[in-house]
Structure formats: structure tokens, C-alpha cells
Amino acid sequence: MKVASWNINSLRVRLPHVLEWLDKHQPDVLGLQETKLPDHDFPADAFFDAGYDVRFSGQKTYNGVAFVFRDDSVGQPDELVTSLSEYEDSQKRIIAGTFGDTRIYNLYVPNGQSVGSEKYEYKLDWLTALRLQVEADTKQFDKIVLMGDFNIAPEDRDIHDPERWNGKIMCSDAERGQLQQITELGFTDLLRKHNDSNDVFSWWDYRMGAFERNNGLRIDLVLGSAAMVSVCEACHVDSAPRALDRPSDHAPVWAKFAQ
DNA sequence: ATGGTGGCCACGCCA
Numbered sequence: 001m002k003v004a005s006w007n008i009n010s011l012r013v014r015l016p017h018v019l020e021w022l023d024k025h026q027p028d029v030l031g032l033q034e035t036k037l038p039d040h041d042f043p044a045d046a047f048f049d050a051g052y053d054v055r056f057s058g059q060k061t062y063n064g065v066a067f068v069f070r071d072d073s074v075g076q077p078d079e080l081v082t083s084l085s086e087y088e089d090s091q092k093r094i095i096a097g098t099f100g101d102t103r104i105y106n107l108y109v110p111n112g113q114s115v116g117s118e119k120y121e122y123k124l125d126w127l128t129a130l131r132l133q134v135e136a137d138t139k140q141f142d143k144i145v146l147m148g149d150f151n152i153a154p155e156d157r158d159i160h161d162p163e164r165w166n167g168k169i170m171c172s173d174a175e176r177g178q179l180q181q182i183t184e185l186g187f188t189d190l191l192r193k194h195n196d197s198n199d200v201f202s203w204w205d206y207r208m209g210a211f212e213r214n215n216g217l218r219i220d221l222v223l224g225s226a227a228m229v230s231v232c233e234a235c236h237v238d239s240a241p242r243a244l245d246r247p248s249d250h251a252p253v254w255a256k257f258a259q
Numbered sequence: 260a261t262g263g264t265g266g267c268c269a270c271g272c273c274a
Contacts, residue, residue: 010266036266061267111274206264249265249274
């Protein structure tokens with residue numbers, strides 16, 4: 001099974017990039033974030049024509065998440081949820097489902113704006129609610145994948161300029177602490193199983209030629225439970241789509257499992 | 260310290 005995560009910053013604008021990427025990389029399950037369109041506008045037919053089925057939870061203008069998956073390989077997802085059980089939230093940031101025996105979460109963690117802001121508190125509260133929900137699932141499932149735009153750089157080697165970003169949004173101790181509490185439930189950052197370099201990033205600001213200078217952060221993650229780590233054959237950030245015309249500011253991340 | 264770019268939508272919000 002091959003899974004992937006991609007914040008595409010408007011599905012309307014990026015649909016051609018997504019279809020091109022699906023054709024080239026053939027993931028079994030792709031999680032999209034920031035679709036930015038209401039459910040009645042979701043371009044389901046374009047995915048059907050490409051051999052994929054879809055599940056989505058969207059809203060106008062902001063946020064929005066979706067699963068794009070191959071019914072002929074992973075079947076239909078069971079136990080689909082589109083909200084946090086422990087947090088009342090009008091923003092569409094989560095979709096989770098069980099594909100075969102694997103529970104997959106697709107997440108758009110709040111950005112948090114700036115440390116100490118109201119949106120920052122919302123981000124921390126949201127992550128607490130996520131941890132409680134994932135913890136409950138760990139008692140029911142051995143195979144769990146948590147993937148998405150976490151809006152957190154786990155370590156300094158995930159930041160192009162750690163000194164400049166020190167303590168700032170996406171790098172603060174409280175955010176990293178929340179991520180660590182989730183990983184301590186038994187999850188591994190799968191890219192780090194295969195790659196320990198300090199220049200692998202998944203997001204580059206649109207401004208100041210950040211991509212051309214590789215001034216990025218690695219904030220898009222695929223986390224696997226122990227049963228997924230043991231069968232993980234590869235995990236990779238594909239920066240190629242970031243170089244296209246009118247790109248998303250994020251690159252897709254994929255992971256391949258032997259089962 | 261500021262502002263730079265992009266999407267949505269039609270002005271300011273969000274990232």
C-alpha cells in the first residue's frame with residue numbers, strides 16, 4: 001500500500017496538478033488538505049475518470065480535507081469520521097477512515113498564526129483533542145497512519161534556518177510538545193526512518209523566492225504505528241510539483257508499505 | 260522592523 005498527503009491550497013486551482021501526480025505516482029490513498037471548496041463543488045467526476053473514488057469534508061473558502069483512493073486495491077473506507085470527538089469545531093480539518101485493516105487519519109492542523117494568539121490556543125486545543133481521539137483508536141487498531149499538514153516542524157533539522165525560526169509559530173516548544181505527546185502513543189515520523197538529512201522540506205513560502213533558495217520547513221508528515229513502521233519500505237517528499245507553474249506552496253509526501 | 264506572494268472574492272482574511 002502506498003499512501004500520500006498533499007496540502008494543495010485550493011483544489012479548483014490545483015486539480016490538474018493532482019491528476020497529473022496521481023497518474024505518475026499511483027498512490028492507493030491520497031489525503032488532500034486545503035481543498036477550499038464546499039462539498040457540492042467537489043470535482044468527484046474528475047477523480048472517477050482517473051480510476052479513483054473520493055470522500056471529502058469541505059467548506060467555502062477555507063480548510064477542507066479529502067481522501068482520494070483506489071477502491072480496487074483498498075476498498076471502501078469504514079468508520080469514516082469528519083470531526084474530532086472531543087472538540088466542537090466548525091472548521092473542516094479532519095477525515096479518517098479504515099481501509100482494510102489500516103486506520104488512516106488525514107489532517108489539516110490549524111496554522112496558529114503566531115505564538116500566544118487566539119489561533120495558537122486553538123491549535124494547541126485542537127491537537128489535544130486529536131491526541132485523545134488517536135489514543136482511543138490505538139486500543140482498537142494496530143495499523144494506524146496519521147498524515148497531513150501538521151503545521152509543526154518536529155526538529156531543528158526540519159527548518160532551513162533554525163535560529164531565525166527559534167520559538168516561532170510551527171517551531172515553538174508547546175507545539176512540538178503536543179506533537180511529541182502524539183508520537184509517544186507509539187508513532188514514528190516515517191521520513192526519518194529513511195532519511196536523516198537537514199535539507200528535506202515540504203513547505204516553502206510563496207514570497208522571497210523561498211523555494212529556489214530551499215528556504216523551507218518540513219511540516220507535512222506521515223506518522224506510522226509500530227505495525228506500520230515494520231512494513232514501511234520508503235517515505236519521500238516529492239518537491240517536483242512545487243516547481244510547476246502556479247504551484248501549491250506544499251509538496252506531497254508519500255510512504256510505501258509492504259502490506 | 261517591515262513586507263514580500265497567493266487564494267478567495269470583491270475587501271480583508273488566512274496562510
